[in-house]
Amino acid sequence: MTAAGPGSAGADPFDVDAILGRAQRLLEQARGRGVDQAEVYLEWSEGLSVEVEKGALATTAAGRAAGGSVRVVKGGRLGFAYFTSDDKAMAAVDAALRNTRLATVEGYSLPQAGTTRRMPGRWHGDVASAEAAVAVGLAKDLLAGAKEAEPAATVSGGGVSLDAGCWAIVSTEGAECGDRSTMVSASAAVILEDGERAISTSEGRSRHDLAIDASDVGRIAAQTARSLRKPAEVPAGGRADVIFEPEAATELVVEWMIGAANGDDALRGKSAWSGKLGTAVAAPGLSLVDDPWLADAIGAAPFDGEGLPARTFPILAGGELRTYLFDSWDAHRNSVQTTHSAVRDDFKSRPGTGTQHLQLTHANAVARDRLLADVQRGYLVESVLGAHTANATTGDFSVTAPNVWEIRDGAVAGPVQEIALAGSVPKLLLQLDGVSKDVKRMSGLRMPAVRFRDVDVSV
C-alpha cells in the first residue's frame, strides 16, 4: 500500500520521525503568528479493501488521505481549524485565531505533556506494504469458510480491509507524540433462504496483523444463519430472562454506558448517571474498565487524542460508578482534571471525550454454558435492530431482536421468530445477573455475553 506522503516525494509516509518533524516545523511557524499556545496534529492514512457481493469478490478499492489540524489558544480562548496540505497550515492557524475571538469559554490552556511509552504490537509493515493479492486471498478464505459451513448460504456483503495510519501531535506545552498502527478487518453478511423468507446474519473481526482467520469469520456467519432456520412462533410476550451475545450487548448497553459516563454531560445533569458517582449503578460485581494497555487491545493507542499518556482506569467497579470521562476541554469547563480520554475521529474534527479500549467483566463470570444453564425460560439474542434509536440520555429503548433462540430448561431449544424488547438501560444494568468468561475481542472493546433477568418481551 505504501506510497509517498504529501510534500515528501519518495519518502515513507509511515515514518513516525518524519511526520513528527513536519509537525514541529508547522508548530514553529504557528508560534510566530501571535498565538499564546498551539497544537499541531498531522495524520496520514492508507486503505486497501476487497468487497464481497453475491457470493463473489466485487469492488477492489484503495484510498489515501493526508491532513492536519491546529488548536490555538489566545487569551485563554480556544480556536480550531483543519487543513489538507502543509502549505495551507498557516492559513488554518489564522482561521483558528479568528475563531478564538468568538469563544465564550475563557481560561483554557492546552494540556501539559506527560511521558508516553511505547505500545508494541500495533504496527505490522507487511500489512502496510501488502499487495492487493493479500486482501484478495483473505476475501476468498472468507467466502470459502461460509460455503464450507453451509453450502446454501450466500455471502451477500462484507469483505476484507487492510488499513495503515501514522500520526503526530506536538504542542507548545511539550506534547511530542508520534505513532503508527495497522488494522486488518474481515466481515461477512450472510443470507440464507428459509422458505418464503431469508435469514441474515453477520460476523466481523479485526486484528493489527495479517494472522486474521477470515475463513472462520465466514464460517461463523454461515453457521449462525443455519442455526436460525425454521424459527418457531413465540406464543406470547411477557417478562423473560434474556442473554445478549457480545455484539448485541455492545450495541444496546455498552454504547449507552459510554455516553452516560461522559463527564461533561453528567456534571451538567443531562446523563442518567448524573450525581451517581460513588453509587451503585449496576449489579454488584460488574466492572467496566478503559484499559488501552491490555495485551492485544485492538484499536488502542499509547496516548490520547491530545497527546497525553493512555491510562487504565475503572468506569464501573463492583457495580459502582467510579469515574466520569473528560478530555482537557470538558475538564476545563467543569473545573476538574482530564482523564486522558480525548479521542479524534479524523483531522477534520476537534478531539472529544471518549474511550480507548473497554473491558466489561464480572467478579463471578461463568462459562457460557453456565450462563444458559441458569435460565428456565428465556431468549438468547444474537443481534438487535434499532439499538441506535434508543434514547441516548434516558437509556429508554425499544428494539427488535431478529436473530433469537429460545432457552428452555437451561439449554438452547431452537430458533424463534423475532421478538421486541423494551426497557431502560440503566434499570437493565441493575437486573444484570451474569456474564460469560469467554469474551469477544473487537476494535475498542472486549466483551462477554451478558444475562439480564425480567426483560419486557413483546411479540
Added chain:
Amino acid sequence: MDEAAAVELARTLGAQHAEARLETVEENRIQLQDGELNGLTSGVETGLAVRVLVAGAWGFASSNDVSAASWRSSVQRAIDLARSVPAKDRNPVRLADAPSLTASVDWRPRKDPRSVAPEEKIELLRRMERGVRAVAGITNVTTGYSDATVTKRFADSTGTRLQWSLVRTVAQGHFTARRGGELAARSSRVGGTKGWELFGEEDPVAKAVAAAQATVAALGAPAAKGGKQTVVIDPELAGVFAHEAVGHASEADLIAAGESCFKGRLGQRLGIEGLSIRDDSTVPGGFGSFPFDDNGVRGQSKPILEDGVLVGFLADREHAAALGVAPNGAARAQDFHSRPLVRMSNTLIAPGDLPDEELFADVKQGVFCKGSRGGQVDCARGTFLFNAQEAYRIEDGRVTTPLRDVSLTGDILQTLHNIDGLGRQQRMGDPGYCGKGQWVPVCDGGPLVRIQDCLLGGAA
C-alpha cells in the same frame, strides 16, 4: 490533469469503462452547549475518485491529493486493483446504458451561508436556546449549525461531462428536561438543500420550542404497552416508514443480491389502493436533493409503489443491468473516498383522501406517534423498526396522554397491507442522514398514516 483527462488515461490503460470525480466540500460547523460556544470549525477539503471497469471487474482509488501525479497514480492504482481479482472469483459487471450528458448546474442559494458572519449564525443558535429555555422544565440545551457547499465535477468514458454545486444548511437542537429523578430528551432539526434563506421559510426557533414542550410533557409518562395495536403516525414518521420499510427494500443492489423481500414482486399488489410511494431527488430544497447522481445520471422522481402496486426500483447503472431495468439516478457516494452505492434521496408517501380527524375517529384504543429518532431495516428478512420521538394514547378517537418513546416494528409486506388510512396533508419530515456503510443526506415525508395491528415495543 483533471477528471476528463483521468478518464482518457484509464481508457488508454485498458479500462472498458472509467469514471472520475473531483469533489470539494467547504464547511462551517458551530455548536453551543448551554450557552457556551463549544465548537466552531471551518475547513475545505478537495479530493478525487477514479473508478474503472476492466474485463468486468471494478477497481476504485481515491485521494485528497489532487496533483497531476496523484491523478495519474490513482488511475493506475484503480486499473491494477481491477486486474487483481481473478475472473473465476467474481461476477462480471455489466452497466446499463445511460444517456451521455454535458451540463453545468449551480443550485445557487438565495443567500449564500458563506457570506453570513459567524456572529449571525451564533445568534441564530442563541435565539433557539432562549426560546427553549423559556419552557419550564428544560435543563440543558445543545444547539448546532452547519453549512456545506459541495462542488462536484464528473466525467466518464461515455462522454458525460458534468459539473454541479449545491449548498446544504442545517440548524438543530437537543433538549433535556429533568424533574426529580425523571429525565426526558428530544431533538429538532431544520435543514435543506438551501442557503441562509432556509431560516426565513422555516423557523428553527418555533420548531425547537415545540420540541422542548414535548420533552417536558414526556417527563414521568408511562411506557407504552407492548403488543399489536392500531397506530397513527405523523408525516415525519410516515416518511421514515417509507424510507426504512419501502425505500431500502426497493434498492436494486439489495434485490440483485437476494437481500430484499421485494425480490420477484415487481407488478404485485403490496398495499391498499391509494398507497403511492416515490423517491425524488428533484424536490426543490429537499435535503436529499441533487441534480445528478454519482454515475452521471440525471436526478429524477422514481415511483416505487403506485396505488399499492410495486412499480419500480432504485437503480444505479450496474444493478439496473443486473435487473434489466433503466438506471434512474440513485447512485450516491458519501464523499470522494467512497464508491457510489444505490441510495435514496427524498422518499415520500403521497397524500390520501381522509380528513385527519377521521383517521383518529375510528380508533377506540391506539397510539399516536410523532417525530423520528431513527430506524433500521433488515430487508432480507423483511423486518423494520423505527422509533418515535413522541407518543400519545388514542382513546375513543381522541389523542390523550403522553407515553414514553416507543418503537414500531413489523414485517414490511404485512404492514403495507395493514395500512388502512392516509391523510390529506403531505408534509416533509426533518432532514436526516441514511447509513448504509456510508452516510448520505436524505429527507422523507408523507401524510398522517393509520396502521392496524402494528407491533409496538413496550412494557409487557
